[in-house]
Amino acid sequence: MDEAADPVPGQTDPATAQTERVVGQASLLDLDEATREALTSAVAAVADEAVETIMVEVPSYTGAFSGKMGQTIRRAVQLALANFLSMAARGEDPAVPIAKSTAAAYDLGRGEARSGRSVDALLAAYRIGARVSWRHFSEVAVACDVPAATVGRFAELVFAYIDELSAASVAGHGDETATTGRVRERYLERLATLLIQGEDQPALEAAAEQAAWQPPESLTAVLLPQRHVAAVLSHLGPHTLHVSAELPDVDDDDLSVLLVPAGAGPDRVRLTRLLDQRQAVLGPARPWAEARLSYERAVRARLLHHTAQVLDTESHLAELVLTADPRALADLRAAALRPLAGLKPGPRERLEETLRSWLLHHGRRDQVAADLHVHPQTVRYRMGQVREAFGDTLDDPAAVLDLTIALALEPTPRPTPESG
Known part of the structure; x- marks a missing residue:
């Protein structure tokens, strides 16, 4: 989990303040033993209905609760509800079950990010869970003749608890998304490095699969200064690969290479226009696994010492042939x-x-x-x-x-x- 920023002196961290509010509300709740037992006996039914309702009302969860994964999530919901009721138990510090629940909610958020579900879907599931839980628990509380004031505090505790779990899950989702993004970026850069090094096709295919990168038909190598990379990448598709360190056969530390899924014709014309005024060298389009050939030609073209703002190697083939040796x-x-x-x-x-x-x-x-x-x-x-x-x-x-x-x-x- 990424480190949080230091709190401002004299101010309470928002997450800590939220936990303290929940603990404070739990300490005001006074449920007798019979009511707590009745609520506890309803946990399984509440969890089942919450899961079923989520599957119906949140499309991205349709089918998500089947099989082993479904059983794991159902148990997590039951655990969250059981921990919630533990906060109302006399003689126990409410912070203990809250800590257990928020830790589980954080892990749930990371798992949901790995499953590809959005934060919006996750929060919608929590809102449904809160609604279903409160309906069942309030019915039990009324049946047990819990005083109206206590029922009101009970409602406040339910929704404060759900807010606490939601915040923990959102944090987990965000951390997992950031971590996954960084890991994939490293995989993509490794793939680009293997391509310009000329690795064999099986190794390239394995690296592409690891990076979740679908190979295009062809790639075009582009050499350009580092200061122009961000601006150019913002106009190119997500399949473009990028390497900025230790380029083979290049002694200029300020130089980067892009491997762009662009071929001949209009694609190349658009790419050339994008690179204009950026001191770029544009290699030929080659089958994706042979991107090394495009890179090598772009590197050799730098030796032509042209002053053009973008050097298209396809327009200087005779010079490249003549200067090959x-x-x-x-x-x-x-x-x-x-x-x-x-x-x-x-x-x-x-x-x-x-x-x-x-x-x-x-x-x-x-x-x-x-x-x-x-x-x-x-x-x-x-x-x-x-x-x-x-x-x-x-x-x-x-x-x-x-x-x-x-x-x-x-x-x-x-x-x-x-x-x-």
């Missing part, structure tokens, strides 16, 4: 561009840039000129130098492929326009 790309670039290696840096960069544009625009001189912001004659002159350096190599499809890959990524920013 940076050393191999560097070796390919050095080998393919060896004919220009002897030039000074400035002329070499201009010819590499011109060759890159020439390859991408399939040799269309005007388009190359527009791309480079130079005169078409400048393009013709530069390409003459390139052909002189490469010779017949530019007519070899394999060599052209190597050059295209080697020059696919711009190593330097595009120059400012020049006159030619």
Whole structure:
């Protein structure tokens, strides 16, 4: 049970004050032995009617009292009623049976939370129990010629006692709900961790079952800074998983990963819009048990050093392929561009840039000129130098492929326009 806040100095804790009121009312009640015996003999019938009435009037309790569970609840109701009558027994401290009853009511509240029933249903059951109990007990009291003043105090005690039990059950229900929520959150985070670690499917299925998480068809990994997680999660469904600590292959402690049940098409468009301006990296949609693949691609995409507020890896597949092995790309670039290696840096960069544009625009001189912001004659002159350096190599499809890959990524920013 969670720790309660310290009471304000000079004030009585509300729960303690309620118990004291019940004890005080019980001490004023004076029932003779015959009346107490008559009331005690009615406990079983009162409990049975209370249970039957609750099942009829509170839909969520329909069928809840059958079998072993039903017998347990019936015994708990009888115990509560018996403890109530013990408060009226002379020579016994009323606080003792109250403590027993509130402890049982607290446990009942926790059990009801585990069964999925709401606090409203629980309180409705208590109100019905109070109504049925008072009807039976008042009939017995009147039949035993209990004075009207005593009957009035008896009524006050019945409803004060029910309030005490209700409060204890609500506390138990709340504590169980909070505890269950925290436990499930830990299970969900463990599941998300196993997914991005690439555990095998049987282990993932077991973790999903433990977390009461129904796997979707696909998951999309999203990397984003911690400060944006709460805002994004508030717009996503309850099936979204979240990990914020010790991400594999990530050295940024401020980074979190979300695993979102979103695929292609409209789902991805909506997700991309939600992530805009949040420095997020969006991996591809993959079957839920293969979420590790989406996560790995998102992690690699961070190395592209894009300035976009949301980086969708599906829009940068060529860059991801080309940067998959940076050393191999560097070796390919050095080998393919060896004919220009002897030039000074400035002329070499201009010819590499011109060759890159020439390859991408399939040799269309005007388009190359527009791309480079130079005169078409400048393009013709530069390409003459390139052909002189490469010779017949530019007519070899394999060599052209190597050059295209080697020059696919711009190593330097595009120059400012020049006159030619």
